[in-house]
Amino acid sequence: MERHFDEELKGLHKELLRMGVMAQEEIFKSVEALKNRDKAMAEDVIASDDKIDKLELDIDEHCIDLIARHQPMAGDLRFITTGMKINAELERIADLAVDIAQRVIEIADKPLLKPLVDIPKLSVVAQNMVRDAIDSFVKKDAELARKVVLSDSEADKLRNLVADELINDYMAKDPSSASRAVQLLLISRHLERICDHTTNIAEDVIYMVEGKVVKHHPEEL
Amino acid sequence: MERHFDEELKGLHKELLRMGVMAQEEIFKSVEALKNRDKAMAEDVIASDDKIDKLELDIDEHCIDLIARHQPMAGDLRFITTGMKINAELERIADLAVDIAQRVIEIADKPLLKPLVDIPKLSVVAQNMVRDAIDSFVKKDAELARKVVLSDSEADKLRNLVADELINDYMAKDPSSASRAVQLLLISRHLERICDHTTNIAEDVIYMVEGKVVKHHPEEL
Numbered sequence: 001m002e003r004h005f006d007e008e009l010k011g012l013h014k015e016l017l018r019m020g021v022m023a024q025e026e027i028f029k030s031v032e033a034l035k036n037r038d039k040a041m042a043e044d045v046i047a048s049d050d051k052i053d054k055l056e057l058d059i060d061e062h063c064i065d066l067i068a069r070h071q072p073m074a075g076d077l078r079f080i081t082t083g084m085k086i087n088a089e090l091e092r093i094a095d096l097a098v099d100i101a102q103r104v105i106e107i108a109d110k111p112l113l114k115p116l117v118d119i120p121k122l123s124v125v126a127q128n129m130v131r132d133a134i135d136s137f138v139k140k141d142a143e144l145a146r147k148v149v150l151s152d153s154e155a156d157k158l159r160n161l162v163a164d165e166l167i168n169d170y171m172a173k174d175p176s177s178a179s180r181a182v183q184l185l186l187i188s189r190h191l192e193r194i195c196d197h198t199t200n201i202a203e204d205v206i207y208m209v210e211g212k213v214v215k216h217h218p219e220e221l
Numbered sequence: 222m223e224r225h226f227d228e229e230l231k232g233l234h235k236e237l238l239r240m241g242v243m244a245q246e247e248i249f250k251s252v253e254a255l256k257n258r259d260k261a262m263a264e265d266v267i268a269s270d271d272k273i274d275k276l277e278l279d280i281d282e283h284c285i286d287l288i289a290r291h292q293p294m295a296g297d298l299r300f301i302t303t304g305m306k307i308n309a310e311l312e313r314i315a316d317l318a319v320d321i322a323q324r325v326i327e328i329a330d331k332p333l334l335k336p337l338v339d340i341p342k343l344s345v346v347a348q349n350m351v352r353d354a355i356d357s358f359v360k361k362d363a364e365l366a367r368k369v370v371l372s373d374s375e376a377d378k379l380r381n382l383v384a385d386e387l388i389n390d391y392m393a394k395d396p397s398s399a400s401r402a403v404q405l406l407l408i409s410r411h412l413e414r415i416c417d418h419t420t421n422i423a424e425d426v427i428y429m430v431e432g433k434v435v436k437h438h439p440e441e442l
Contacts (some may be wrong), residue, residue, distance in 0.1 A: 053434075057434060060302075063302075064295075064298060064299060064302055067288065067298060067302075068294070068295055068298055071292045073289070074285075074289055077285060077288060077289055078285060081281075081284075081285055081288075081302075081305065084302065084305070084306075085305075085309060088306060088309065163403070167399050167400050167403055168400075171392055171396060171399035171403070172396045172397065172399045172400070173396060174396070175392060175393045175394060175395070175396045176393065178388050178392035178393045178399070179388050179389075179393070182384070182388055182392070182403070182406065185403065186410070189407070189410075213274075213278060
């Protein structure tokens with residue numbers, strides 16, 4: 001039975017890795033859709049959400065089933081409940097990619113307000129954070145999780161750069177830019193919120209591995 | 222032991238109710254701080270966050286401990302894992318009240334751009350949704366949870382009203398209003414996102430009670 005349980009835990013790893021890869025893909029596609037003002041790709045991101053919701057539910061059921069059948073001891077139990085939390089965060093991350101796609105559809109028919117510089121950077125930061133956060137969970141690697149938590153300040157900086165530029169250089173100078181500028185500003189906030197969810201994952205991993213709370217206390221890293 | 226377990230489950234109810242009341246208070250206070258441009262009250266919301274983070278952690282530990290000691294059967298296990306999810310959602314809701322408070326601090330020294338109408342309405346919707354969602358969990362009341370899910374469209378409508386007014390009547394007419402208008406727009410989005418988290422809670426309750434998935438499928442209500 002123990003070996004069987006280990007196999008099932010590895011199955012859970014795989015499912016969460018798959019969910020993580022899907023979330024990364026949706027982030028990537030939503031920002032590609034923005035760059036190319038590609039409505040079809042944005043629609044595709046929105047359509048994928050059902051698949052991700054379904055996977056979230058399957059993983060959740062799998063976790064409850066694992067607990068009910070194997071009645072795992074403290075360490076394994078905490079690993080599974082952390083997996084349930086990560087699962088929920090990944091689903092929220094995919095929801096935020098859908099939010100981005102919806103903004104893209106609203107502005108796709110108009111010319112882009114400005115060349116995109118910081119939003120694609122923020123998208124790369126977000127995708128890397130998601131990848132590393134899931135890796136840190138599967139490998140129980142608190143150091144890698146710390147790296148993820150520290151990346152969040154980079155995301156905050158990029159979001160602030162985007163907001164300052166849009167407000168001061170566009171909205172405040174040309175009121176006709178307001179509606180498109182607001183959409184770009186919201187997209188940057190969706191991306192930064194993706195990074196926040198990823199930080200939650202990394203904090204959960206650190207707590208699982210070390211029993212140490214770093215939430216909102218990065219000085220304790 | 223069974224009676225003891227029931228007592229412990231009631232303890233979990235109480236803790237989650239307390240967490241729900243705290244989240245409602247923070248939403249209320251953050252919007253009061255906005256109405257009165259009251260920086261001290263906004264600071265107070267930010268300071269309360271540590272207390273809520275601590276309570277979230279305690280509830281989470283309590284849940285894991287309950288599972289490890291009592292190895293509950295399917296129904297109780299699902300009740301406890303749903304409690305863990307609700308706990309995480311409530312912590313995120315309190316984080317969003319902190320986000321509102323931070324916006325308030327940024328605009329507190331300037332006169333309000335416009336009399337507030339829809340934002341206080343949205344705040345009341347959010348607080349009522351939080352209250353009803355927690356009640357629906359404790360009472361295992363899927364009907365009440367459905368009511369919460371349906372309220373979310375009211376929140377979306379109010380948020381859209383706020384955005385349209387700020388963009389078309391303020392930013393697009395008076396570029397000097399951009400910075401303050403953006404803060405109000407973000408506050409309305411934070412409130413609407415609180416309603417989204419509350420909807421997640423209600424959806425989890427419906428799934429717990431009926432095994433029925435309503436996520437993103439309100440037509441199945």
